[in-house]
Amino acid sequence: MASDSQTKATDRTAPQAGAQTGEVILRTEGLTKHYGGVHALVDCNFEIRKGEHVAIMGDNGAGKSTFVRQITAVEQRTSGKVWFDGRYVDFDGPLAAREAGIETVYQTLALADHLDVPDNLFLGREKVKVRLGPFSILDYKAMREATMRGLERTGVKIPNIRNTIENMSGGQRQCVAIARTATFHSKLTIMDEPTAALGVQETAQVENIIRTLKEAGEPLILISHNMRQVMDLCDRIVVWRRGRICANLRKEETDGQDVVAYITGAKTQPEYEAAG
Amino acid sequence: MSETTHGVGGLTFDASKRARPPELGVLIALILMIVVFEVLGRLLIHDSFLFNTRDNVDTLFNEPRLKIIILQVAIVGIIALGVTQVIISGGIDLSSGSVVGATAMIAMSFAQVATVNGNPNPKAMFPELGLVDLPVIVPIVVGLICGIVAGVINGLLIAYTRIPPFIATLGMMVTARGLAKWWSKGQPISFPTDSYAAIGKGMMPVAIFVALAILFHFVMKYTVYGKHTYAIGSNEDAARMSGIKVARHKVLIYAIAGMLASIAAIVLSSKNLTAQAGMGQMYELDAIAMAVIGGVSLQGGRGSMLGTVLGALIFGVIISGFTFLRLDAYYQEMVKGAIIVGAVVLDQWRQSRNAARM
Numbered sequence: 001m002a003s004d005s006q007t008k009a010t011d012r013t014a015p016q017a018g019a020q021t022g023e024v025i026l027r028t029e030g031l032t033k034h035y036g037g038v039h040a041l042v043d044c045n046f047e048i049r050k051g052e053h054v055a056i057m058g059d060n061g062a063g064k065s066t067f068v069r070q071i072t073a074v075e076q077r078t079s080g081k082v083w084f085d086g087r088y089v090d091f092d093g094p095l096a097a098r099e100a101g102i103e104t105v106y107q108t109l110a111l112a113d114h115l116d117v118p119d120n121l122f123l124g125r126e127k128v129k130v131r132l133g134p135f136s137i138l139d140y141k142a143m144r145e146a147t148m149r150g151l152e153r154t155g156v157k158i159p160n161i162r163n164t165i166e167n168m169s170g171g172q173r174q175c176v177a178i179a180r181t182a183t184f185h186s187k188l189t190i191m192d193e194p195t196a197a198l199g200v201q202e203t204a205q206v207e208n209i210i211r212t213l214k215e216a217g218e219p220l221i222l223i224s225h226n227m228r229q230v231m232d233l234c235d236r237i238v239v240w241r242r243g244r245i246c247a248n249l250r251k252e253e254t255d256g257q258d259v260v261a262y263i264t265g266a267k268t269q270p271e272y273e274a275a276g
Numbered sequence: 277m278s279e280t281t282h283g284v285g286g287l288t289f290d291a292s293k294r295a296r297p298p299e300l301g302v303l304i305a306l307i308l309m310i311v312v313f314e315v316l317g318r319l320l321i322h323d324s325f326l327f328n329t330r331d332n333v334d335t336l337f338n339e340p341r342l343k344i345i346i347l348q349v350a351i352v353g354i355i356a357l358g359v360t361q362v363i364i365s366g367g368i369d370l371s372s373g374s375v376v377g378a379t380a381m382i383a384m385s386f387a388q389v390a391t392v393n394g395n396p397n398p399k400a401m402f403p404e405l406g407l408v409d410l411p412v413i414v415p416i417v418v419g420l421i422c423g424i425v426a427g428v429i430n431g432l433l434i435a436y437t438r439i440p441p442f443i444a445t446l447g448m449m450v451t452a453r454g455l456a457k458w459w460s461k462g463q464p465i466s467f468p469t470d471s472y473a474a475i476g477k478g479m480m481p482v483a484i485f486v487a488l489a490i491l492f493h494f495v496m497k498y499t500v501y502g503k504h505t506y507a508i509g510s511n512e513d514a515a516r517m518s519g520i521k522v523a524r525h526k527v528l529i530y531a532i533a534g535m536l537a538s539i540a541a542i543v544l545s546s547k548n549l550t551a552q553a554g555m556g557q558m559y560e561l562d563a564i565a566m567a568v569i570g571g572v573s574l575q576g577g578r579g580s581m582l583g584t585v586l587g588a589l590i591f592g593v594i595i596s597g598f599t600f601l602r603l604d605a606y607y608q609e610m611v612k613g614a615i616i617v618g619a620v621v622l623d624q625w626r627q628s629r630n631a632a633r634m
Binding site: 072074078093095096098104106108109110111112113114115119123124125126128132134135136138140234 | 294413495499500501503504506509510511513514515516517518519520521525528577578
């Protein structure tokens with residue numbers, strides 16, 4: 001049954017994508033999320049392959065962040081199926097998604113302001129010395145060392161990792177959130193508008209980290225409103241409108257104006273006519 | 277050692293500008309308060325607050341006073357430890373005083389002696405239990421269960437029905453007080469066994485308070501439980517997105533707060549050799565005040581057990597200081613109120629200053 005679904009999903013997303021060599025790391029089929037009468041996400045068929053960087057674009061309220069919240073199980077989907085790394089998944093919470101290898105940099109960063117960098121990096125999956133259920137004793141030394149390695153890997157410079165997040169600049173906070181994904185060697189990284197609140201230099205730093213992921217062959221879903229950034233960093237652009245996917249474009253076969261036309265509703269790919 | 281380092285995007289960051297631990301400020305406030313009472317004592321009543329002035333006693337400090345300072349806050353201090361972790365998680369617990377009342381009544385009714393002068397105890401709540409005293413573990417376990425059940429109900433209401441903690445624990449406050457009155461139809465319950473009475477004898481309340489403070493200091497600082505509690509108080513959404521089972525953790529936090537209130541109840545009823553329905557009245561506010569004075573932020577995510585212990589000592593010093601200066605108890609209440617408001621104002625100011633330094 002999984003195999004049938006896989007074929008169906010590939011059929012729908014592949015035509016515009018052209019030749020792709022990597023295996024599919026994430027695929028959704030008919031992913032839908034309703035908040036009462038509001039249909040925030042409708043029948044979304046999406047896939048990303050290993051090594052591929054895919055941008056998700058769309059107007060505010062188009063369903064981009066909702067899509068991420070279903071993938072990462074921050075919310076439970078209304079209906080639809082998700083396959084990750086070759087198997088059907090139905091995560092019961094964000095921790096299960098992270099343990100499976102999906103790391104997310106949320107728009108809100110999801111950092112605890114009063115905790116320091118290692119505490120935030122390992123929040124929810126702490127290294128422990130002695131296992132005593134909820135009263136397990138933390139292994140701070142191991143977490144600090146792993147934090148240093150994670151920061152090194154992304155090239156992030158945080159002067160003192162023992163400082164709390166509240167005492168850091170916006171750029172540093174963003175980098176901590178990104179370093180969290182690097183520390184755990186994820187199979188898929190999702191970044192939800194990672195540079196929306198950053199200055200020019202800080203944005204460049206984050207973009208460099210994204211390039212590092214590309215060089216390492218790590219797949220990425222990037223939600224962004226920044227056309228230059230998307231064209232620069234991604235292989236493919238999937239456009240969302242009113243909770244539905246309305247276009248699936250390869251970077252070399254499109255341009256900024258074309259993408260904007262899909263975002264605003266001036267154009268819709270024939271296979272996504274339902275988006276209206 | 278001011279080492280300025282270049283951070284991301286050329287931003288500078290000075291490690292020396294880190295906020296000082298709030299406990300340091302509380303400790304300074306405690307010392308200042310002792311100094312003030314010492315000076316006022318010398319000026320107004322020509323006596324020392326801190327030092328021994330009796331010729332027939334060979335000690336530097338006034339040891340009885342120091343013992344009283346800590347003894348009179350030890351029981352509320354135990355409640356304050358539970359309240360501290362609740363406030364750190366971003367919640368509040370108004371029910372702890374009433375839980376003390378209910379637990380004291382129920383525990384004491386299982387701790388009564390079976391016979392008085394060879395005859396069945398005429399005041400026994402459960403004469404059908406026979407003429408042999410129940411082992412001391414029975415009232416202790418019954419008392420702990422009472423507190424934990426009250427805490428679990430608070431936690432379930434807050435975590436799963438999304439009732440604000442203020443309302444959920446206010447409901448429990450009224451309910452538990454009603455239960456305390458109903459349990460013996462308003463009558464006090466007395467005549468505990470010797471082994472039960474030993475729990476609160478002498479400096480035992482202080483020993484229990486100190487032991488629990490050390491234990492919970494360790495729990496909050498070095499365990500996953502403590503870290504998750506801080507994370508939930510700091511940013512509940514972030515905690516949830518990080519995979520922390522926030523609802524389940526909140527139930528555990530309130531259950532522990534209830535358990536600590538029940539320990540306070542057992543110690544209090546043992547110390548007084550009686551339990552009354554009105555026991556623990558206003559303790560919840562004193563406990564919250566100790567935590568707040570100790571630097572625990574009502575906005576959550578910030579504070580420590582050490583701070584609360586220092587906050588409790590400030591309370592003890594105020595009460596002893598006013599008695600020492602022979603001032604009416606009314607003034608104590610007024611000054612306590614002013615100090616609580618002052619502590620919250622200080623916390624707000626500290627937070628806005630930290631934000632401004634960014």
